Amino acid sequence: MSTYFSRPDREEFGLCSHAMSVSEIIDFDDFSDIEIKKIAGYRKENNYELIIEMERIHLGFKFRGYVKGFTDEIEIFKFKRPDKLLVNNWQSWGPSKVIEKDFRLDFPDDLIQKFGFSVSIMPELYFDNLISDYYIASEHFLVGGLSSKVAHPYFQLDENEVSVKLRYFGIRFEQWQEIEPVVILFDDTDKVLPYYADLVAKENRVALSGKRLVGWSSWYQYFLDFDYEKMCTELENTRRRGYDVFQIDDAWEVDIGDWTPNSKFPSLEEVAAKIKEYGYVPGIWLAPFSVSETSTLFKEHPDWLVRGEDGNPRVAYENWNKRIYALDTTVPQALNWLANLFQNLKKCGFEYFKIDFLFAGAIQGKRLENVTPIQAYIQGITTIKKAVGDSFILGCGAPLLPSIGYVDGMRIGPDTAPYWDVSSSDIGYPNAYYSLRNALTRWFTNGIWWWNDPDCLMLRKSDTQLSDVQRELYTLTSLLLDNMIIQSDNLAYVMDDRLWSIVSEYRKYGRRKVHLSGIMSGQYNITSCGVDGCDSLFITDLEDCVFTYSKDTVDIELIKTVELKDDGRTFNYYNEK
Amino acid sequence: MMERRYNVLTDEWVMVSAFTQQRPTNPTTSCPLCVGGDEFSIPYDLASFDNRFPSMKVDAPEVESDSRLYKRARANGKCEVVVYTVEHNSAMSLMPTYQIEKLIKMWVDRYLELSLQPAIKYIFIFENRGAEVGATLSHPHGQLYAFPFLPKRIDAKMQSLTKYYDENKRCAICDVVENELATNERLIYENEGFIAFVPFYARWPYEVHVYPKRHISSLVEMNNSERSLLSKALKIVTMKYDLLFQQSFPYMMMLFQSPVNDVRYDHAFHFHIEFNPVKRDKNKIKWMASVETGTWAFINPKLPEEAAAELRSVEVVI
Ligand SMILES: [Zn+2]
Ligand SMILES: [Zn+2]
Numbered sequence: 001m002s003t004y005f006s007r008p009d010r011e012e013f014g015l016c017s018h019a020m021s022v023s024e025i026i027d028f029d030d031f032s033d034i035e036i037k038k039i040a041g042y043r044k045e046n047n048y049e050l051i052i053e054m055e056r057i058h059l060g061f062k063f064r065g066y067v068k069g070f071t072d073e074i075e076i077f078k079f080k081r082p083d084k085l086l087v088n089n090w091q092s093w094g095p096s097k098v099i100e101k102d103f104r105l106d107f108p109d110d111l112i113q114k115f116g117f118s119v120s121i122m123p124e125l126y127f128d129n130l131i132s133d134y135y136i137a138s139e140h141f142l143v144g145g146l147s148s149k150v151a152h153p154y155f156q157l158d159e160n161e162v163s164v165k166l167r168y169f170g171i172r173f174e175q176w177q178e179i180e181p182v183v184i185l186f187d188d189t190d191k192v193l194p195y196y197a198d199l200v201a202k203e204n205r206v207a208l209s210g211k212r213l214v215g216w217s218s219w220y221q222y223f224l225d226f227d228y229e230k231m232c233t234e235l236e237n238t239r240r241r242g243y244d245v246f247q248i249d250d251a252w253e254v255d256i257g258d259w260t261p262n263s264k265f266p267s268l269e270e271v272a273a274k275i276k277e278y279g280y281v282p283g284i285w286l287a288p289f290s291v292s293e294t295s296t297l298f299k300e301h302p303d304w305l306v307r308g309e310d311g312n313p314r315v316a317y318e319n320w321n322k323r324i325y326a327l328d329t330t331v332p333q334a335l336n337w338l339a340n341l342f343q344n345l346k347k348c349g350f351e352y353f354k355i356d357f358l359f360a361g362a363i364q365g366k367r368l369e370n371v372t373p374i375q376a377y378i379q380g381i382t383t384i385k386k387a388v389g390d391s392f393i394l395g396c397g398a399p400l401l402p403s404i405g406y407v408d409g410m411r412i413g414p415d416t417a418p419y420w421d422v423s424s425s426d427i428g429y430p431n432a433y434y435s436l437r438n439a440l441t442r443w444f445t446n447g448i449w450w451w452n453d454p455d456c457l458m459l460r461k462s463d464t465q466l467s468d469v470q471r472e473l474y475t476l477t478s479l480l481l482d483n484m485i486i487q488s489d490n491l492a493y494v495m496d497d498r499l500w501s502i503v504s505e506y507r508k509y510g511r512r513k514v515h516l517s518g519i520m521s522g523q524y525n526i527t528s529c530g531v532d533g534c535d536s537l538f539i540t541d542l543e544d545c546v547f548t549y550s551k552d553t554v555d556i557e558l559i560k561t562v563e564l565k566d567d568g569r570t571f572n573y574y575n576e577k
Numbered sequence: 578m579m580e581r582r583y584n585v586l587t588d589e590w591v592m593v594s595a596f597t598q599q600r601p602t603n604p605t606t607s608c609p610l611c612v613g614g615d616e617f618s619i620p621y622d623l624a625s626f627d628n629r630f631p632s633m634k635v636d637a638p639e640v641e642s643d644s645r646l647y648k649r650a651r652a653n654g655k656c657e658v659v660v661y662t663v664e665h666n667s668a669m670s671l672m673p674t675y676q677i678e679k680l681i682k683m684w685v686d687r688y689l690e691l692s693l694q695p696a697i698k699y700i701f702i703f704e705n706r707g708a709e710v711g712a713t714l715s716h717p718h719g720q721l722y723a724f725p726f727l728p729k730r731i732d733a734k735m736q737s738l739t740k741y742y743d744e745n746k747r748c749a750i751c752d753v754v755e756n757e758l759a760t761n762e763r764l765i766y767e768n769e770g771f772i773a774f775v776p777f778y779a780r781w782p783y784e785v786h787v788y789p790k791r792h793i794s795s796l797v798e799m800n801n802s803e804r805s806l807l808s809k810a811l812k813i814v815t816m817k818y819d820l821l822f823q824q825s826f827p828y829m830m831m832l833f834q835s836p837v838n839d840v841r842y843d844h845a846f847h848f849h850i851e852f853n854p855v856k857r858d859k860n861k862i863k864w865m866a867s868v869e870t871g872t873w874a875f876i877n878p879k880l881p882e883e884a885a886a887e888l889r890s891v892e893v894v895i
Contacts, residue, residue: 058739058841187746187844194840208838210693448840510689513797515843531686533801552801556675558623558682569627574683576622 025161027080028141028184036061036184039077048173050074059195060141060185066176071168074151076182078163084139084520085162086189086441087132090121090152091359091399092411093428094133096441098520105130107427116317116324117363118397118428121152121373122167130157134401135196139520142192146181146203148401150372153180169364169372190517193444201448204405211392211408212451213484214507215245215283215352220416220456220488221463226251227264228271235278237491242504245352245392246275247283247486256324257295259286259341272349281392283352284345288338289361289380290316293323304334306365306376316360326360329380330369338380342387351391355384355407358398374402381406394453394484400445409451409484413438416455416474418464422543432466436474437542440524443481443516454478456488457503459496468496469545475499476549480528480537482512506530509560531558579632580640581726583648589729592652594632610658610716611665623676623683624660625721631656633722635694653696655723657687660716667717668706668825670815674895677808684721684832685797691723692837699724699731699836702796707827709855709862719830727836734833735842742845750847751792753777758790763885766813770799770806773814775885780875782857783821783884785814787850794835794843809895814852816893828854 026035040054040063048069055062063076081101088096107119107127120126121133132155135144143164145153151166166180183199185192201208216238218226231248238246252265261268268284275282291298291305298305298313305313306326316326327334345353362377369376377399385393385406395407403410415430422433439454446452457475458464466474478485485503489495506512509531518525524539533552540546557577564570578595609615616626627634633654642649661680662672669677688700704719705712727735741749757764757774765785766773773787787810793799799807818826831853835846857863857878869875 058743058845191844194843198839198841202839207695209695212693509686511693512689513795527798529797529800531682531689533804534798555801555805556679556682558679558686560686567629569629571616571624571626572683572687573621574623574625574679574686576679 025078025080028138028186029080029082039063045069047071048074050179051176052076052179057183059187059192060183062146063182065179065181067168067179068173068176070170070172072170073168074166074179076164076166078161079143081157081160081162082138082140085132085157086137086519087130087155087157088135088400088442089119089428090133090154091118092395092397093118093414095414095426095428095434096412096438097426098441098522099130103130106425108425111427111429114318115427116315118317118357118359121359121362121364121399122154125156131155132157136162137189137192137520139189141184141186142189142196143182143184144196144200145401146183146200147404148180148374148399149378150177150375151180152372152374153182153401171370171372189520190515193519194448194515197444197448200401200404206405206449208447208450209390209392209408210511211244212482212507212511213244213281213352213392213409213486214503215243215247215280215484215486216241216491217247217249217283217285217354217456217486217488218251219249219285220418220458221460221490222249222251224251228266231265231271232274234491235274238278238280241487241491241500242507243280243487245283245486246278246280247285247352247354249285249354250287250356252284253286255295255297256287256290256292256320256322257297259288259345268345268348268350276349281352282350283354283392284350285354285356286341286345287357287360287397288341288355288384289327289329289377290357291325291327292320293325298325301334301337304328304331304337306363306367308365311366314363314365316363317357319357324357324360326363326365327380328367329361329376329383330367330371335379335383338383339387342384346388346391351388352394353384353388353391354394354396355398356396358395358403362399362402374399377402378406395450396453400449404449407450409453410445410449411453411455412442412445413455416458418458418466420466420470420545432470432474433543436477439477439481439483440516440539440542441519443514443526446481446483446514447511451484452481453484453486454481456486457499458489459487459499460489460493461496462493463490467545471496472499473539473545473547475502476537476547477526477539479503479506480512480514480526480535481516482514482528579634579637579652581650581652583650585646585648587729590650590726592632594630594652596630608665608714608716610660610714610718612663616658621660621663623662623679625657625683625687626660628656628658628720633724635696651725654725655691655697655721657721657723659683659687659702659719659721661719662717665716668815668819669704669717669811669830670819672717672812674805674808674812677811678804681796681799681804681808687721688795688797688834688837691721694723695838696725697723697837698839699727700834701728701731702832702834704828704830706830707825709827710829712827731833731836735836735846738847739842739845748792748845748847750788750849754788754790762882765817765885765888766810768806768809770803771810773810775881775888777881779877779879779881779884780869781853781855782863782877782879783818783852783854783888784877784881785818785852785854785888787811787814787852789848792844793848794846795848796832796834798848811850812895813893816895817888817891818852818854820891820893821888822856822859824859826854827856828852 052065272282308314361380362373394409396411413435416435417430512530526537633652
């Protein structure tokens with residue numbers, strides 16, 4: 001066993017010292033184009049060569065480039081650190097938030113080992129440095145990586161400067177290798193964020209499925225205490241609620257890594273068939289890159305796991321009171337196993353896959369093939385996508401940029417919870433408050449990278465510490481942002497029916513066009529337009545749930561009916577109510 | 578046969594749709610859009626349906642493209658006929674504004690629904706009115722084309738407007754609106770939400786553009802009161818047209834919105850409507866001839882300020 005976190009071994013990652021250093025610091029509040037042009041050109045370092053090309057694009061500049069040789073890390077350029085910055089964590093649960101100059105990371109020591117790599121793909125840097133992954137934005141500009149297929153684009157902040165870096169984790173390129181493109185975009189944050197998201201989507205050739213789902217999940221009601229009987233009871237209670245999907249969460253499996261039903265469930269065919277009886281798409285949860293120390297998979301295939309420098313399997317994180325290891329997705333047999341696992345689930349009837357703790361597929365360590373953790377991750381997620389075909393994939397606990405183009409939906413915040421705690425640490429721990437904060441600060445990826453999953457709505461009035469107003473704000477935000485809507489309640493409880501009727505109202509028609517402004521101020525103003533007009537939600541104080549919601553006045557109510565003619569043509573009729 | 582072919586000389590796509598040749602040029606019998614006609618057996622208020630003779634289809638056949646020179650692509654778009662009303666003898670100029678508001682709501686629904694298809698890149702809503710612009714049916718209707726690519730002139734607009742934005746940090750159309758309101762030389766109508774005017778850069782003698790005063794990039798971003806204001810603007814422009822020469826005025830009405838499945842132009846592109854009428858006088862047509870077609874350069878025989886004055890002086894009451 002190799003526990004990376006109990007004994008952070010800096011030597012192991014001492015390769016960072018090979019990173020080249022760019023001396024000039026650009027001040028984006030006062031610069032000339034010449035300073036930006038200087039970033040481009042040919043550089044020769046001790047171990048590698050680098051070519052960077054600059055292209056002028058709408059709102060700013062794009063850098064493409066090529067690297068050859070042994071590379072641990074490339075610094076592309078440095079810029080003067082503005083006082084206020086929007087920073088972002090690499091995976092679903094991590095915070096995306098605005099920080100001021102005096103911000104200091106406050107991470108409880110006793111959670112470091114448990115969280116493992118979930119906090120960062122570079123835990124050796126994370127706790128002593130300020131890091132933003134993928135993108136960073138001030139009030140007037142944004143710098144961001146357009147892809148993460150080989151390297152990890154990130155920003156290292158010190159007191160006065162921000163260094164723009166691509167981390168390659170010590171890899172040798174014999175041939176010229178294209179680097180991840182980076183853009184600088186100048187405009188108000190609220191304008192550049194969606195624009196940046198779209199550039200990323202185009203770079204990764206995203207063709208987003210039109211499936212915007214409404215569903216039910218077992219997790220935030222039952223957690224691990226869920227079984228087939230409860231499932232059947234809930235299914236009975238779902239009648240007329242208009243869900244698309246019904247998803248069983250963590251609770252059904254023998255162990256993390258042993259993805260067969262435990263004694264609380266019949267066969268998976270039966271589970272899926274039961275859900276289908278009610279007209280829903282059967283959904284299932286699993287953590288495909290995670291392998292628990294107690295699993296049969298761990299015992300039988302220790303050679304399928306990512307290893308530390310000592311050659312022993314490396315702990316990726318701890319959960320379920322167990323050490324969890326990571327599947328080495330460069331081992332052909334492990335990839336086969338992964339493909340079979342998903343093909344089999346699909347054969348059983350599941351067509352919605354919530355795949356969780358995905359960051360485990362991208363931890364640093366030794367793998368069979370000498371690839372970067374990002375390349376390994378992409379091999380894993382590609383295998384899953386291929387196996388499930390056009391079924392819906394919801395990513396969770398996932399590295400954001402490398403998942404683009406592979407998932408249909410994505411959790412974009414920490415787990416929600418039946419409580420709203422504004423005083424706890426902002427570290428990705430379950431909390432409705434931080435969960436909703438991330439839904440707001442990452443709003444701009446929705447419908448562009450994937451459908452954002454702001455995590456489940458809990459509409460029950462008992463068995464929860466959420467207040468009416470917290471529940472209302474959560475629901476309205478998810479709806480106005482046009483996110484995925486998954487409810488997690490025991491449906492026998494008394495519900496906030498008014499909120500559910502608002503959900504049904506909003507989901508009657510197609511997509512919405514959304515804009516959010518105020519990200520840097522923390523006063524979020526959402527304008528959300530649909531067939532019935534433009535509604536707005538202005539959150540002046542998220543902590544205390546102070547907001548104004550205004551719904552557009554609807555004078556004309558059109559009822560749409562759709563007819564499919566014998567010749568295959570569709571007719572849409574619109575009649576007044 | 579249905580496919581797209583690439584023109585390597587101009588970097589544009591041509592839609593080849595062989596059966597458009599068989600389309601009826603002159604429907605002799607009853608109107609297909611009236612109840613009891615070819616398309617509708619039951620009464621309706623408004624409707625939008627798949628064109629019987631489309632040049633693009635969502636499930637268009639796969640095409641093979643193996644030539645470097647002659648590229649082909651699937652015509653996987655959509656062509657819909659958008660019927661404004663069941664009243665055969667109506668027109669935008671004759672309809673109650675309330676009916677136009679319903680039409681706008683239907684446009685919004687079509688736009689949002691079609692934008693859920695990842696292959697769709699642009700939704701073009703338009704109306705050809707009058708035989709002079711090739712309309713074969715007089716029943717009030719328009720059409721929409723959902724393109725799987727960005728058509729050439731649309732791309733030109735995006736490029737031009739983003740360039741202006743980069744140079745001036747402003748939306749060009751917001752600036753045009755401000756300018757027209759300030760000079761009042763070319764306005765023909767104005768309400769709280771919209772201006773209608775003959776643009777400085779008009780290509781056609783009586784060309785009229787309708788711009789929202791507020792920066793929005795698509796129909797969808799209008800609130801309900803703006804939809805109502807737009808319906809008034811559309812009604813007034815088309816009424817002025819009909820009254821100008823005391824005849825049913827032929828025009829092409831085109832809605833220009835930001836591309837779908839793409840938000841890159843939202844801040845620089847400003848939703849607008851163009852009316853391109855072909856009449857230069859009561860009995861004279863300005864044709865899209867060699868210069869216009871071959872070079873995309875237009876010679877406008879009418880001073881836009883004069884056209885605006887004429888249209889402004891046409892009194893309409895709604
Ligand atoms: Zn008719
Ligand atoms: Zn504008």
